[in-house]
Amino acid sequence: xxxxxxxxxxxxxxxxxxxxxxxxxxxxxxxxxxxxxxxxxxxxxxxxxxxxxxxxxxxxxxxxxxxxxxxxxxxxxxxxxxxxxxxxxxxxxxxxxxxxxxxxxxxxxxxxxxxxxxxxxxxxxxxxxxxxxxxxxxxxxxxxxxxxxxxxxxxxxxxxxxxxxxxxxxxxxxxxxxxxxxxxxxxxxxxxxxxxxxxxxxxxxxxxxxxxxxxxxxxxxxxxxxxxxxxxxxxxxxxxxxxxxxxxxxxxxxxxxxxxxxxxxxxxxxxxxxxxxxxxxxxxxxxxxxxxxxxxxxxxxxxxxxxxx
Amino acid sequence: xxxxxxxxxxxxxxxxxxxxxxxxxxxxxxxxxxxxxxxxxxxxxxxxxxxxxxxxxxxxxxxxxxxxxxxxxxxxxxxxxxxxxxxxxxxxxxxxxxxxxxxxxxxxxxxxxxxxxxxxxxxxxxxxxxxxxxxxxxxxxxxxxxxxxxxxxxxxxxxxxxxxxxxxxxxxxxxxxxxxxxxxxxxxxxxxxxxxxxxxxxxxxxxxxxxxxxxxxxxxxxxxxxxxxxxxxxxxxxxxxxxxxxxxxxxxxxxxxxxxxxxxxxxxxxxxxxxxxxxxxxxxxxxxxxxxxxxxxxxxxxxxxxxxxxxxxxxxxxxxxxxxxxxxxxxxxxxxxxxxxxxxxxxxxxxxxxxxxxxxxxxxxxxxxxxxxxxxxxxxxxxxxxxxxxxxxxxxxxx
Numbered sequence: 001x002x003x004x005x006x007x008x009x010x011x012x013x014x015x016x017x018x019x020x021x022x023x024x025x026x027x028x029x030x031x032x033x034x035x036x037x038x039x040x041x042x043x044x045x046x047x048x049x050x051x052x053x054x055x056x057x058x059x060x061x062x063x064x065x066x067x068x069x070x071x072x073x074x075x076x077x078x079x080x081x082x083x084x085x086x087x088x089x090x091x092x093x094x095x096x097x098x099x100x101x102x103x104x105x106x107x108x109x110x111x112x113x114x115x116x117x118x119x120x121x122x123x124x125x126x127x128x129x130x131x132x133x134x135x136x137x138x139x140x141x142x143x144x145x146x147x148x149x150x151x152x153x154x155x156x157x158x159x160x161x162x163x164x165x166x167x168x169x170x171x172x173x174x175x176x177x178x179x180x181x182x183x184x185x186x187x188x189x190x191x192x193x194x195x196x197x198x199x200x201x202x203x204x205x206x207x208x209x210x211x212x213x214x215x216x217x218x219x220x221x222x223x224x225x226x227x228x229x230x231x232x233x234x235x236x237x238x239x240x241x242x243x244x245x246x247x248x249x250x251x252x253x254x255x256x257x258x259x260x261x262x263x264x265x266x267x268x269x270x271x272x273x274x275x276x277x278x279x280x281x282x283x284x285x286x287x288x289x290x291x292x293x294x295x296x297x298x299x300x301x302x303x304x305x306x307x308x309x
Numbered sequence: 310x311x312x313x314x315x316x317x318x319x320x321x322x323x324x325x326x327x328x329x330x331x332x333x334x335x336x337x338x339x340x341x342x343x344x345x346x347x348x349x350x351x352x353x354x355x356x357x358x359x360x361x362x363x364x365x366x367x368x369x370x371x372x373x374x375x376x377x378x379x380x381x382x383x384x385x386x387x388x389x390x391x392x393x394x395x396x397x398x399x400x401x402x403x404x405x406x407x408x409x410x411x412x413x414x415x416x417x418x419x420x421x422x423x424x425x426x427x428x429x430x431x432x433x434x435x436x437x438x439x440x441x442x443x444x445x446x447x448x449x450x451x452x453x454x455x456x457x458x459x460x461x462x463x464x465x466x467x468x469x470x471x472x473x474x475x476x477x478x479x480x481x482x483x484x485x486x487x488x489x490x491x492x493x494x495x496x497x498x499x500x501x502x503x504x505x506x507x508x509x510x511x512x513x514x515x516x517x518x519x520x521x522x523x524x525x526x527x528x529x530x531x532x533x534x535x536x537x538x539x540x541x542x543x544x545x546x547x548x549x550x551x552x553x554x555x556x557x558x559x560x561x562x563x564x565x566x567x568x569x570x571x572x573x574x575x576x577x578x579x580x581x582x583x584x585x586x587x588x589x590x591x592x593x594x595x596x597x598x599x600x601x602x603x604x605x606x607x608x609x610x611x612x613x614x615x616x617x618x619x620x621x622x623x624x625x626x627x628x629x630x631x632x633x634x635x636x637x638x639x640x641x642x643x644x645x646x647x648x649x650x651x652x653x654x655x656x657x658x659x660x661x662x663x664x665x666x667x668x669x670x671x672x673x674x675x676x677x678x679x680x681x682x683x684x685x686x687x688x689x690x691x692x693x694x695x696x697x698x699x700x701x702x703x704x705x706x707x708x
Contacts, residue, residue, distance in 0.1 A: 056707040084509040090502025106422040156353040
């Protein structure tokens with residue numbers, strides 16, 4: 001009995017341009033229903049990786065599969081399972097939104113009333129019904145992005161690849177796009193690249209952080225954002241006369257007091273935090289709040305690389 | 310009757326593999342029934358989920374047969390999660406109208422999709438207007454020549470000269486029409502970044518090149534037919550004649566072949582070069598290099614000899630001359646045959662044809678002076694350009 005392959009898989013991908021390795025030995029895999037983030041600064045190799053997966057760029061070494069189909073050898077089958085939103089959305093300016101989607105529909109063997117039905121639904125989903133008959137040349141960046149997303153979703157693909165989908169959008173556009181990605185990610189496998197780590201942090205189940213074409217780390221986002229050693233914010237009902245003295249408690253590594261009743265505590269592990277609470281309660285203090293601090297993905301990136309994203 | 314997936318647990322508890330197999334078969338039947346007569350897009354989420362369910366059912370049967378009860382329970386759990394949702398979603402799909410033609414969405418059909426878009430966009434806007442203008446001019450000159458100019462004799466020799474000159478200009482215009490239609494087909498898509506979405510469709514690189522070529526051919530064909538039809542109708546309305554009968558078909562066909570050959574050169578250049586300006590320049594350079602008509606008609610010989618072929622001295626000349634000769638062949642067809650016999654010096658190639666026709670000794674005609682030869686060479690030029698364009702584009706990175 002053969003095993004089902006991962007919707008997105010890549011092994012040892014390398015893309016070399018002259019003397020420059022845009023990506024080097026990159027492997028990745030995304031499971032069904034997973035939103036995988038491909039994160040890193042500009043020039044990290046995110047777009048190149050995506051273009052290799054979509055079949056736009058030929059890898060110098062390594063192989064990739066979409067839905068079990070080899071991207072180079074079975075490109076057409078692989079792309080049948082794929083919806084792609086490029087970083088720079090190029091659309092035919094002369095076509096109307098409706099004509100563009102009809103064009104995409106034909107690539108998936110759909111035409112006539114069936115295509116019309118689907119196009120109407122998609123245009124409504126991306127809030128472009130009113131603009132259906134307008135030439136794309138008159139569209140704003142956000143509208144183009146939404147139309148391109150509708151095109152990527154036309155055939156209801158199990159794999160969606162989004163290259164920097166939030167770049168260049170206004171705040172409302174970002175919120176809507178994030179909602180869309182979140183919703184799409186519930187049903188299908190989504191690979192999303194971004195250099196704006198904070199923007200996609202809440203969307204991704206897992207993240208691969210790239211720098212200079214190499215994978216720095218690959219882990220669930222919850223794991224990446226977890227601080228090690230753990231850090232807690234502790235609030236007491238009454239002021240603490242000597243917060244620094246708490247470093248004597250077992251497992252407490254450092255204390256930073258933002259005020260006399262609010263402390264940031266770095267401990268060796270979760271048990272040490274419990275011990276600290278016990279210690280305070282025994283000392284007659286009332287602990288109001290104890291919350292584990294998590295770092296943002298951006299902070300994680302800085303911690304991992306020492307470089308600001 | 311209950312849904313089959315709800316019976317799975319009971320079937321597993323019964324410790325009877327046959328019962329489990331019957332239940333998995335019922336699930337398969339239920340799924341098949343739900344999908345029957347529904348429209349599906351190849352590779353879509355539902356198709357993939359169905360594939361996943363079928364795979365899981367097979368694994369379940371396998372685990373039961375192998376008495377791996379924990380694995381069987383795990384697979385049964387997955388089936389119970391997948392199957393009802395899948396059946397539900399399948400029932401919501403649009404039913405297929407049996408009378409409606411369903412495209413396969415295969416690569417060739419998708420090349421047709423590319424071609425259709427190219428043809429539609431090709432005849433719209435400034436480019437389309439220019440194309441129609443050039444071809445209209447060509448047919449106008451050609452038909453005017455057929456009707457009156459080239460039949461001028463005696464004191465009207467200067468009129469004949471003017472119309473021959475006009476013929477040569479029209480000859481320049483035809484490759485221009487081809488270059489205009491083909492010069493930005495690939496690199497324009499790259500410049501405007503539309504190539505990324507196009508190349509991410511299930512069509513393949515060869516399909517894209519083929520589709521673009523077909524679209525260009527359709528555009529040129531449409532422009533030739535429309536221009537020839539328009540000009541021909543007008544000329545007929547005014548004069549009541551269209552010249553020799555063969556001209557009405559051969560002349561537009563020759564124009565189409567010539568324009569398409571240069572369009573194919575431009576398509577190849579547009580895959581090799583990033584910008585459209587240089588592409589046009591390369592196309593024009595090819596035209597000049599491949600058109601010994603310039604050497605023949607304008608540079609070293611008189612306009613009266615525009616219909617002659619250079620002495621066959623080299624392979625290059627043979628390869629290049631079809632562009633010239635094809636044109637000259639048809640332009641001579643437009644005029645009375647005895648005009649050709651009046652050509653002054655040298656051995657006009659069509660004179661050999663005329664003699665052959667008159668004497669009935671067609672076998673005496675050298676093959677290089679026959680219409681099929683030119684058609685074959687033009688087809689070869691197109692095939693080489695198209696093949697090279699596909700090979701180049703297939704290897705390119707669309708970064």
